Amino acid sequence: MRLRRSVIALVAVLGLALVSACNNDDEGKQADSGGLTKVSYLTSFNTFGREAYAYVALEKGYFKDAGFDVTINPGSGTVDVMKLVAGGQADYGIGDFTGAVITLGKQKLPVTTVGMIHQRSLAAIVSLDGYGITKPQDLVGKSVGDQPGSTNTVMFPVYAKAAKIPADKTDFIPSPPPALPQLLASGKVPAIGQFVVGVPLVEKADPKHRKAVVLPYGDVLPDLYGNAIITRTDLAKDHPDQVKKFTAALLKGLQDTIDDPAAAAATLKKYVPQTDLGVATEELKLMKPYVKPDGFNDPLGSVDPQRVQTILNLLDEAGAIKPAGSVKSEDVVSIDLAPKS
CATH class of the missing domain: 3.40.190.10 (Periplasmic binding protein-like II)
Incomplete structure (x- = not known):
């Protein structure tokens, strides 16, 4: 010490x-x-x-x-x-x-x-149609790709508490920012940490043209x-x-x-x-x-x-x-x- x-x-x-x-x-x-x-x-x-x-x-x-x-x-x-x-x-x-x-x-x-x-706040967890994530509770047991130290990673425990889900049951996978949309589109992770404005980038990266599913942190933490x-x-x-x-x-x-x-x-x-x-x-x-x-x-x-x-x-x-x-x-x-x- x-x-x-x-x-x-x-x-x-x-x-x-x-x-x-x-x-x-x-x-x-x-x-x-x-x-x-x-x-x-x-x-x-x-x-x-x-x-x-x-x-x-x-x-x-x-x-x-x-x-x-x-x-x-x-x-x-x-x-x-x-x-x-x-x-x-x-x-x-x-x-x-x-x-x-x-x-x-x-x-x-x-x-x-x-x-x-x-x-x-722009912070959010973003997924795609078909991955089974439509609400915060669906993040339990799932993996999220994100840059270590990013807003979404650092804030997730606060979001999880407000959304009434266990923060330690969602696994964050270290991933470089430019690769996140491709990782999501390929199915290597079912969700990524992303700002809500990142939806156009996420949808463009998906060859199957699926719609993005957005879970904004601001929905449960409006004062941020x-x-x-x-x-x-x-x-x-x-x-x-x-x-x-x-x-x-x-x-x-x-x-x-x-x-x-x-x-x-x-x-x-x-x-x-x-x-x-x-x-x-x-x-x-x-x-x-x-x-x-x-x-x-x-x-x-x-x-x-x-x-x-x-x-x-x-x-x-x-x-x-x-x-x-x-x-x-x-x-x-x-x-x-x-x-x-």
């Missing part, structure tokens, strides 16, 4: 040293890029259509206008994104808010969230947010204006994306040539009501402190945070940096 604590402490010190080195190099970065601050950004999960808004902000010059030279890299799930941001390998990233809270309850990574991409904007706590504390400018630029790209999904998909294809325009466009159409639900009149990206506390209470009650009450609102979100009316 002592050795483990020593190793953890050493890793933390090295991580903070790396972050400090990155911060001290800011002036050099600016000089090298014509006065623009170099920023690295991680998508939430690969470069599917749902990630197009960052490329729209890049293409339309929103990042440049805000003073940033942004490099976009594909992420591989909430936990990995958090760790890379915490370690200084990225400045900003996207991850599921609930998954981030659960992760921070287990390990105190120096990250915070500064705005919401989705006002409703979806993806959030993640950054390091030191960046949020020491450079709040930079964080606000970056967030505003990214959200401008998000607004344009939901206003014109087809154009956003075309922009994504320019940067990610393997993009299927039809699939990406349909994903973005499906995403719009999660970004801006009916009755939502606040600015894109805004955060409701009371709702954050509701989520924390829910996770405490579900046993996802131990000990209960150990994670506070200020540990997971920088309310002052989120967009406001």
Whole structure:
């Protein structure tokens, strides 16, 4: 136990040293890029259509206008994104808010969230007609393909409790994100972890043209947010204006994306040539009501402190945070940096 604590402490010190080195190099970065601050950004999960808004902000010059030279890299799930941001390998990233809270309850990574991409959770388990999965109870005894550390995997115990099924009776099979639709179509797994907007991709991958069956986590957990904007706590504390400018630029790209999904998909294809325009466009159409639900009149990206506390209470009650009450609102979100009316 002592050795483990020593190793953890050493890793933390090295991580903070790396972050400090990155911060001290800011002036050099600016000089090298014509006065623009170099920023690295991680998508939430690969470069599917749902990630197009960052490329729209890049293409339309929103990042440049805000003073940033942004490099976009594909992420591989909430936990990995958090760790890379915490370690200084990225400045900003996207991850599921609930998954981030659960992760921070287990390990105190120096990250915070500064705005919401989705006002409703996109997390879901997806199957196909004929696999015998039509309701949460059908997941008992089944296997689910998913990327380790993904939103769906991390959140599944909370979903299972709300759906009144035993979480330990569903087996998650480690699978890379690009392979998930093919694994499902081939029958190697009867279900996969997937966002609800992934339905067009799943159905296109199936040579039998079966309809997707979607079990959204939000059906039993309606208070959950979806993806959030993640950054390091030191960046949020020491450079709040930079964080606000970056967030505003990214959200401008998000607004344009939901206003014109087809154009956003075309922009994504320019940067990610393997993009299927039809699939990406349909994903973005499906995403719009999660970004801006009916009755939502606040600015894109805004955060409701009371709702954050509701989520924390829910996770405490579900046993996802131990000990209960150990994670506070200020540990997971920088309310002052989120967009406001």
